[in-house]
Amino acid sequence: MTFIIYKVVGSLIAPPGIFFLALLFCTVLAWRKPRKYFLTLLLLFFAFTLYFISTPYGASKVTGPLEDMYSPNLPLEGTKCAILVLSGGSTSDNEGNVVQPGALSIERVFSAVKVAKRIDAPIIFSGGNVYGTDQESEAQIMADCAREMEYSGEIILEEKSRTTKENLLYVSDLLKPSNFESFSDSNFSSSEQPRSLILVTNAFHMRRSILAAEKHIPTIKIFPFPSGRLTEPVYKGFHHLLADGNSLMSSCLGIKEWIGIALYKIR
Secondary structure: OHHHHHHHHHHHHOOOHHHHHHHHHHHHHHHOOOOOHHHHHHHHHHHHHHHHHOOHHHHHHHOHHHHOOOOOOOOOOOOOEEEEEEOOOEEEOOOOOEEEEOHHHHHHHHHHHHHHHHHOOOEEEEOOOOOOOOOOOHHHHHHHHHHHOOOOOOEEEEOOOOOHHHHHHHHHHHOOHHHHHHOOOOOOOOOOOOOEEEEEEOHHHHHHHHHHHHHHOOOOEEEEEEOOOOOOOOOOOHHHHOOOHHHHHHHHHHHHHHHHHHHHHHO
């Protein structure tokens, strides 16, 4: 019982739990005479919405459906294919120099290397210098990470993209027959286009990535290979009802993806 109290109190005195309590306090003030009914209801709505999306259970309802859409899928043996890895951020050292992929990107690189070693396919890393403030592109940083994981196969870099849309747009240019000389030692020849792409990104990001691929690379079959989840697929106990920053981040990433998917649908 002491442990449960410790966890509950801990979740409420640190963000985002403390923000929930602050909104409840503002709700009480709004309810005092003269009572502001609309403001009270609005504050209550924001307070409990914030708390809900800040819990593992809430994140599983917001972002979980995105992560359930696709399972890892590979083309038939012998199919000419490449593995496309979309960048997911990077981290810096104490001097601000970008030195390695971020957590999301590392998951993607690991999954890609694992698949590439199994089926002997080249890896395309896609990601530029997003804000123009770093010395290397995210694609190069992921490639360096793949080498650290002892991947010795062919690596192809797409280093101009800054968004998911640009990832697929620039990769579509890379895959044009006139650019096939880039694939020097891969399982492509100068006269044929790859029949499929194994698309590697995190599960929550896969649906929007598939939509972008279908729009910009319609002639190539896409095989989704989600690299990992942010949310728990099943309820495991009371701790899934406690607010924490990671769950809030997962929910925010999911909300961003749902908005992006909606924009793809209406364009």
